[in-house]
Amino acid sequence: MPGIWILAEHKEGKFKKITYELLSLGKKLKSKNGEELCALLLGSGIENLANQLGPYGADKVYYLEDEVYKSYLNESYTQGISELVKSQDPSILLAGATALGKDLFPRVATRLGTGLAMDCVSIDLGDNGLLKTVRPIYAGKVLMEATVHQTKPQMVTLRPNLVEISPVDSSKKAEVIKSKPDLKREDLRTMLKEILKGESKKIDLTEAKIIVSGGRGMKEKDNFKILEELADAFGEGTAVGASRAAVDSGYAPHDIQVGQTGKVVNPTLYIACGISGSIQHLAGMATSKYIVAINKDPEAPIFQKADYGIVGDLFQVVPLLTREVKKLKSEG
């Protein structure tokens, strides 16, 4: 029986939020085509994790358990997923448009000889059984509809933070099916030598609910700490970003750059501090639900896109915002 499969992504013994988002989306798709909803996970020592997905909507959980899957490698994961997909023949295969999903799915799709719609912001099932996807292109300056129309499975990666997680049914159990791969460590041509932790423990920009971003107006690297303080005041789910101008001036690392040659983000709130708003930057953050602009220059293009703007010196405004947010939070 064909199925709707989602790749369950986990890290350090916990599922990532995208896993629940994909299962919630999967339930919606299932209500239209009636196919079973299956989760797929790979790892080492993951039986306990595999048992947790029933309440979130999985009818079946396939898990590939082996030491070789302890750390993610596109080579080993492609092999394991492709073999399982070939034997079970699902009609849909979904993953998050995360660092892992974006690295892995292109190769799986090529091996399976099927199509992949990358980094989608909308996925729906048409009457013909084909997924109607919408994916931003030109860093979000354009939206493109796309379908995988003649091959199976239809593969899609979904951008995080778009699907509301549906209520959990704790009485629901999934059938859990364990597989062992026919794969040996010594057959692999890649090896993870080391994971280098980032400077801060902040979540990734693409998953953040609130982003406090700094531009050329930050003037120097050390000044980013006032943005960190504001982000901390908001609490969990917050990250600090930067414009290309700030990155190119050496004020911030590239991995937090927002825009066409950086990350395309989709937070609930985007606070742009000292960012004038180039077309490349605006493309990267235009889908933010609310945009706040703080800039000395009242003519800065960012004000044309912002829901709320304050014309003023960010070094004066940001610490005051931090104080006000803290005050409000302490009041509860």
Added chain:
Amino acid sequence: MNIAVCIKQVPDTETKIVLNPDSTDIVTEGIKLVMNPYDEYAVEEALKIKEKYGGKVTILCLGPEKSIEAIRTALAMGADDAVLLNDPAFEGGDSFTTALVLSKALSQIEYDIILTGKQAVDLDCSQVYAGLAEFLNLPYVSVVVGLELFPDQKKALAKRETEGGEKELIEVSLPAVFACQKDLNTPRYASLPGIMKAKKKEIKKLGLAEFCLNLEHVGAKGSKLKKGKYSLPPQRKAGIKIEGEIPEAAAKLVKLLREEAKII
């Protein structure tokens, strides 16, 4: 070390996009086209490897005739050879067909490593490098921000960006495909002599006839992903500028974020 670099010509990132009348593509007339910014890091890395270990840098590009401009830029930076993969049959292809055709062309040249950008900034698919690796049965590392080679041992150590500022060090046997990310290096500008030399260089052209492929494999027919309509995202309108002295404005903004946006 022989290095193959796959590049693409794309609209400049400053381009203001206009859709064609039937919303199936963007209007390309009159817009500035450049080498995909991520491919510049791939070209620069290739040149650095050549400077260190010797060898040859070959540029491959699938695209319309006009893509020759992007190829000339790479040659002017210092690449040795170039191949343009151009055929009406290739038009309307997706990442799958692009990777397929590029892999056929790569099978005809000698390489120790293949470099590409981590994505093209037009269609943002970030899939071609993986497709190449799959068709050529090679390993790959994506989002590469550091690359160290050990030619004697036929291996490389690549640093790749993952999430939240985290990076992975991956050891990989050569030949392999590396998809380059900003931060890997600083691309050089083409020198004037480089530009003059690049103008005279012959660019090899290959079409469908040179590969063991037929019309069904390539272009729109071979594509696995069918493109539908394009649309422009809804334009955001300017909201309110909060007036008043800064402390009052800050307090008012936080109040709005709580009451209107319900964020805090």
